Amino acid sequence: MDMVLETDQLGKRYGGNWALRDCSLHLPAGRVAALVGPNGAGKSTLLHLAVGLLRPDAGTVRIFGESPYANTSILADIGFVAQDTPVYRDFSATELVTMGGKLNERWDATLARTRLAQLGIPPDKPVGRLSGGQRAQVALALALAKRPRLLLLDEPVASLDPLARREFLQSLMGSVAEAGTTVLLSSHLLADLERVCDHVIVLSTARARLSGSVDEIVDGHRQLVGPRHGGEPIRGVAEIVRASHTDRQSTLLVRTNGSINDPAWTVHEVTLEDLILAYLADGDTNTNHEAWGVPA
Numbered sequence: 001m002d003m004v005l006e007t008d009q010l011g012k013r014y015g016g017n018w019a020l021r022d023c024s025l026h027l028p029a030g031r032v033a034a035l036v037g038p039n040g041a042g043k044s045t046l047l048h049l050a051v052g053l054l055r056p057d058a059g060t061v062r063i064f065g066e067s068p069y070a071n072t073s074i075l076a077d078i079g080f081v082a083q084d085t086p087v088y089r090d091f092s093a094t095e096l097v098t099m100g101g102k103l104n105e106r107w108d109a110t111l112a113r114t115r116l117a118q119l120g121i122p123p124d125k126p127v128g129r130l131s132g133g134q135r136a137q138v139a140l141a142l143a144l145a146k147r148p149r150l151l152l153l154d155e156p157v158a159s160l161d162p163l164a165r166r167e168f169l170q171s172l173m174g175s176v177a178e179a180g181t182t183v184l185l186s187s188h189l190l191a192d193l194e195r196v197c198d199h200v201i202v203l204s205t206a207r208a209r210l211s212g213s214v215d216e217i218v219d220g221h222r223q224l225v226g227p228r229h230g231g232e233p234i235r236g237v238a239e240i241v242r243a244s245h246t247d248r249q250s251t252l253l254v255r256t257n258g259s260i261n262d263p264a265w266t267v268h269e270v271t272l273e274d275l276i277l278a279y280l281a282d283g284d285t286n287t288n289h290e291a292w293g294v295p296a
């Protein structure tokens, strides 16, 4: 399987604080991956390391097998829209599309113009005078016009209205499927992500908690409901991700390593959203496992 993004023990520190730490993950070609995590988890830091805007303080990051910080030639294959969708505010959308054509070897100006016209973006107004959502659409159209092999989007839909968000995600899926582009997009909108992503990376308190294909991850987790759990091992359970208890009953979200046949437990399938929320709630694994009285 071709890997587009690979990190190994990747870390970035600001002063004494790790923004990202011991992050090892890989993203195969052709996947549309969700990057999720609470505020401050390290999502933007990971994306900035992936495009060579930051240099790692520990470990490695490779894009198409190369270090993006040391080898800037791979940037031609990467499209990146940063969180605040930065664009030159004094330029119009038309001028930005023209400029993109001069700066990039591969450039689909027709795609950008058609997209912007369909969205009703004023072509000749300085983009600094457009609304935040319209400006985000311009930045996204420019990123798509680059026809990148890897598209990195930091909260691309945050400023879009619900209709524009749906339209953007649909057209993103269309262009991605057509061109075989690998996409990594961060967002807090789990329901949107569940609709379009086939791969997920969960960051929490600077560490990667989960990374893999959506099908495998969903398949590898279950919710168990049964008598109050005192910490004893349950056959088929590799890890208790989240637990809640009443006096007599426990509800556990678990990662499995086999089938769970214990008749004491009722076993339910989980949705991607449920299990992401469980991992996000469990930011500090060791402390929480202790607090819940279950084995870490």
Ligand SMILES: Nc1ncnc2c1ncn2[C@@H]1O[C@H](COP(=O)(O)OP(=O)(O)OP(=O)(O)O)[C@@H](O)[C@H]1O
Binding pocket: 014, 018, 019, 020, 037, 038, 039, 040, 041, 042, 043, 044, 045, 046, 083
């Ligand atoms: N330039 C910086 N200087 C110092 N600390 C920083 C800097 N940039 C990020 N950090 C810190 O690094 C950590 C990770 O930040 P990052 O922006 O990567 O998180 P995030 O997951 O993208 O958050 P959000 O969802 O709020 O955008 C945070 O604790 C943040 O305060």
